[in-house]
Amino acid sequence: MxxxxxxxxxxxxxxxxxxxxxxxxxxxxxxxxxxxxxxxxxxxxxxxxxxDIKIKPINAIRGKLEIQLQKNRKLKMGVFLMTTGPCYIKIIENAKCSIGDKVFMNHNCSITCANEITIGDNCNLANNIVIVDHDHNIGDTGVVAGLNSKPIHIGNNVWIGANVTILKGVTIGDGAIVAAGAVVRQDIPNCEIWGGVPARKICKLGERYVN
Missing domain, CATH: 1.20.5 (Single alpha-helices involved in coiled-coils or other helix-helix interfaces)
Known part of the structure; x- marks a missing residue:
């Protein structure tokens, strides 16, 4: 050479x-x-x-994470929670919220809990997601005092697309996918893809979707 x-x-x-x-x-x-x-x-x-808060020492919280806890409330966050911020978590009096292990939240996610909200392990939440387990009471002349709340349960390995709203009383099964922009007001079974306003079944995972 x-x-x-x-x-x-x-x-x-x-x-x-x-x-x-x-x-x-x-x-x-x-x-x-x-x-x-x-x-x-x-x-x-x-x-x-x-x-009142249970959090693991090891996480990947980036950007702003604003947490508001009122009286007699509980918040549990699992190991290696990943956020890009800003994210907002508000737990109203006597309510409880649990977020599992290895959950990812993109920017501008909002969780408001007046009853109970659970998010399982290995879930991916895209940007601009709203999860709220209650409505305001409505009387003959408009909004009145008090809240009408029901628990929300999100299973393991769930993928929630951008700009999704999840309303009170909803259970989302393991492995489900919620398409971007959906408004979820009823239960989603395991391993199904839902989308639309209001959200409805698109197909089951493994099935071919024909538009």
């Missing part, structure tokens, strides 16, 4: 090695930063809410 060509190969090899090392170092620094942020967020929430 010619000396010049050999020299070029050696230089290229060193540059590649240096670049790879920089990538490894940068990736390590990012992971350390995320770990420190996770532990700090855990500490802040535990100091602020004490025993």
């Amino acid at each position: 010619h000396k010049t060509e050999k020299s070029r190969l050696e230089i290229s090899s060193r540059c590649t090695a240096n670049f790879s090392l920089r990538c490894v170092i940068n990736d390590f620094i990012k992971k350390i930063h995320l770990l420190i942020k996770s532990l700090l967020y855990y500490a802040v929430l535990k100091i602020k809410f004490g025993k």
Whole structure:
């Protein structure tokens, strides 16, 4: 091999090695930063809410996560909750909310709980999702005091598309998919795809959908 060509190969090899090392170092620094942020967020929430919140020390909360807890309320968040923020969680007096392990929430998700809301493990929530387990009471002259609430249960491995609204009393089964823009007001069985306003069955997973 010619000396010049050999020299070029050696230089290229060193540059590649240096670049790879920089990538490894940068990736390590990012992971350390995320770990420190996770532990700090855990500490802040535990100091602020004490025993009313159960959260794992390891998570991936990015951006703004606003949590409001009223009296006698409970919030549980599983391991490695991932958010891109802003996200909003409000638990009204005497209500409880549980979010499972490895749940991802894209930006601008809103959860308002007056009764009970559960979200299972490994769920993916796209942007601009609203989950609300209650309505305001309506009288002869309009909105009156009090709420009409029913629990919402979302199973494991559920994918909820962008701009979806989930209303009170709904159960979404394991492995279900809710198409973007849907308004869900009735139960969705396991492993089915629903969409539309109001949401209706499109097909079952594994079936061919014909429009």
